[in-house]
Amino acid sequence: MKDLYEALQDYAASDWYRFHMPGHKGNLQLMQDIYAIDITEIDGFDDLHHAEGILLEAQQRAAELYGSEETFYLVGGSTSGILSSVFAACRRGDHILAARNCHKSVYHAIELNQLVPHWLFPTYDSSRGIFGSVSPESVKRELEKDPDIRAVILTSPTYEGIVSDIRTIARTVHEHGAVLIVDEAHGAHFGMHPQLPENALSLGADFVVCSLHKTLPSLTSTALLHVNGPLADRDRLKKYMAMFQTSSPSYVLMAGMDRCIRLLAEKGPALFETYMGMVEEARFRLKQMQALHLLDGTETSPGCFAFDRSRFTITTENSSLSGNGLYAAVRERFHLQPEMAGESHTVFITSPADTQEGFTRLTDALCSLDLDETSRERKLSGGENSSVEIQKASGEDYRSAEFQNSFTVQNIPAEFPNPETVLLPGQAVEETAGEQVPLDECTGRVSLDYVYLYPPGIPLLVPGERVTQQVTDRIRLWRNLGFALHGMKDRTGRLLTVCI
Numbered sequence: 001m002k003d004l005y006e007a008l009q010d011y012a013a014s015d016w017y018r019f020h021m022p023g024h025k026g027n028l029q030l031m032q033d034i035y036a037i038d039i040t041e042i043d044g045f046d047d048l049h050h051a052e053g054i055l056l057e058a059q060q061r062a063a064e065l066y067g068s069e070e071t072f073y074l075v076g077g078s079t080s081g082i083l084s085s086v087f088a089a090c091r092r093g094d095h096i097l098a099a100r101n102c103h104k105s106v107y108h109a110i111e112l113n114q115l116v117p118h119w120l121f122p123t124y125d126s127s128r129g130i131f132g133s134v135s136p137e138s139v140k141r142e143l144e145k146d147p148d149i150r151a152v153i154l155t156s157p158t159y160e161g162i163v164s165d166i167r168t169i170a171r172t173v174h175e176h177g178a179v180l181i182v183d184e185a186h187g188a189h190f191g192m193h194p195q196l197p198e199n200a201l202s203l204g205a206d207f208v209v210c211s212l213h214k215t216l217p218s219l220t221s222t223a224l225l226h227v228n229g230p231l232a233d234r235d236r237l238k239k240y241m242a243m244f245q246t247s248s249p250s251y252v253l254m255a256g257m258d259r260c261i262r263l264l265a266e267k268g269p270a271l272f273e274t275y276m277g278m279v280e281e282a283r284f285r286l287k288q289m290q291a292l293h294l295l296d297g298t299e300t301s302p303g304c305f306a307f308d309r310s311r312f313t314i315t316t317e318n319s320s321l322s323g324n325g326l327y328a329a330v331r332e333r334f335h336l337q338p339e340m341a342g343e344s345h346t347v348f349i350t351s352p353a354d355t356q357e358g359f360t361r362l363t364d365a366l367c368s369l370d371l372d373e374t375s376r377e378r379k380l381s382g383g384e385n386s387s388v389e390i391q392k393a394s395g396e397d398y399r400s401a402e403f404q405n406s407f408t409v410q411n412i413p414a415e416f417p418n419p420e421t422v423l424l425p426g427q428a429v430e431e432t433a434g435e436q437v438p439l440d441e442c443t444g445r446v447s448l449d450y451v452y453l454y455p456p457g458i459p460l461l462v463p464g465e466r467v468t469q470q471v472t473d474r475i476r477l478w479r480n481l482g483f484a485l486h487g488m489k490d491r492t493g494r495l496l497t498v499c500i
Contacts, residue, residue: 017358019312020339022213022220023188023351025358039251048073048249049242058258065265066191068201068208068226070234072241073257075249078185079105081209081225082153083112083244088237089151089179089207090115097142099154100418101131103183104450104457104487106153107425111463114426118142118149122164124416125302127317129343130160130295131416131458132302136168143176153181156200159340159347159456160295161186161311162304163197170204179231180204185211185223189310189351192264193272195280197306206232212260215310217353219256275352279310282359286312286366291319291373292326295345312348314366319373324482326369334365340455343481417474419465422446422500428464434499436489439475442467445498450487453478459487467498 002010018025041047046055055073063071074081086109090096094113098106099120110117120142123132134154143149152173156164166182173180182200184190188210190199200208208226212218225241227234263271286294293315297307316326327341339349348362423431423446434448444467451461451471461471478485479493489497 014335016335016337017361018337019348019350019358019362020337021211021349022218023215023349023353024213024217024219025351025353027217027353034252037252037255040248045251048075048245048254049238049247055254058254058261061258061265062224062261063226065261065268066199066201066224066226068228070227072225072227072237073249073254074209074223074225074241074245075221075253076223076245077213077221078183078209078211078223079103080241080244081207081223082106082181082183083109084225084237084240085181085207085209086110086115086151086153087113087240087244088233089181091150094150095146095148097139097146097149097152097178099134100416101158101458102153102155103185104452104454104459106183107450107459107462111425111429114424116424117421118146119418120154121416121418123301123303125299126415127301128295128315128345129323130302130313130315130345131158131162133162133164133305134169135303136165136172139169140172143172143178147176149176149178151179151181153183155183155185157184157187157190157197157308157311159186160313160342160345161308162297162302163187163306163308165305166200166203166205170206174204174231179206181207182209184208186214186311187308188212188224189215189272190308192268193276195276195309196272197308201226201228204229207237212257215349215351216260217263217351218260219253222253222257222260224257271352275350275354276310278354278356278359279350282312282363283309285363286314289367289370291376292316292321292366292370293318310350312350312362313345314348315345317344319370320376321369321373322481329369330365333369334361336362336365341483342453342456343477415470417460417468417470419447419461419468419471421462421464422466423464425463428462428499431463431499434497436495436497439472439494439496442496442498443469443472446500448497448499449489451475451485451493451496452487453483454486457486461487467496 046053048055059071082105092114095116097118120134122134170180182205184200190197206229211223213220213222295313297304323341323345326346327338330336339347428448431448447461447467448463450459452459475493485493
């Protein structure tokens, strides 16, 4: 059996094209001499947690590029920045307002700091399995309802590229004396071109976390934490960054971040002009598809304030494919590796490191699959099978309409569950009187587990919440569509740890 290094070498040398993170897309021109430059904190190379020299200057370059008062390097990805920001903004036991479609790291911060969560539910498009924007009205309503809320955190853009009205939300949050934290992990490229959304920093957020590695030429797990305004407690932030990040940060990762920032500062406008030209050309072609659909933010559902046009989210609600089915099809037939699949959509991440060849391969593949699906639909609508329910083929057999575990369109739950909170997450994880129970017997009991798909890592169920029929239906849907469930003790999705 190959070891990991050999497997990675084989992938790098293959004809697979990467429409997934990291954003450097395997470009060897960025850094080649990794082993030779892997050092520790020695003279002349500064200390990330007490930066005074070369690392301080590197972080100041990043701050200047993004327009922040202070920017900090993160070598533990956006996760470490989210944990640090929440702990900086909230004392133990404080109330926090969080979008329900936040990344699992937000939930972990709530759990660890024993916070009292209030959930914001964005609009949800059940036909595509996609959350919309967080509305400013919903934020205002919740803040007026509970004046004890100390911080608001939301994800913008979402994994699928949907952006919220950060400017209005920031104004509302500050009027109520709270701090706004924006998980902009998938938006490190925002503000780099007129066709892209503005970054959350320029719109008034206090803490903004962005992952360089997701959409820019930088190594995996590299991210930035930007800080603006008088409400952001820098001393607490630095204290918790030292806790949630390694005391031995990788100089390879930090060098990659600095190389990325310098590239953007020196060549960013020209780089993004070329890149966005290829994006728009590909989008124009893909908008002609009939069975498959390229999300662009103009859809009636979900509600969308703005959209990241560099994100290629293909929805399958008008085809025989599930998101997993499309994911499998482009892999097996065209050697394209997508980023992730949802119930009825597949996400392809592009970046300035992509090539014209890559965009051409992607559009050729998707248009070919769309033609197959369109021809199939015409045959069904024109013959004796016109009333047949179109089944969503899973990733195990993307062409089999008879796949035994597939769900029909009518089986997909219409709403994303909103379970009742019985115990705070921090209390529930300390609960020892739990038992593992078959999913069919869980309804009405209180979960002691998280349940989520990764990616994107948005919990369907949080410790302390009561299990409903909606929740168990969605778990079965995910399981039958071939997704791997995370968080539960039993990853098959058949057992859940519950109490009461």
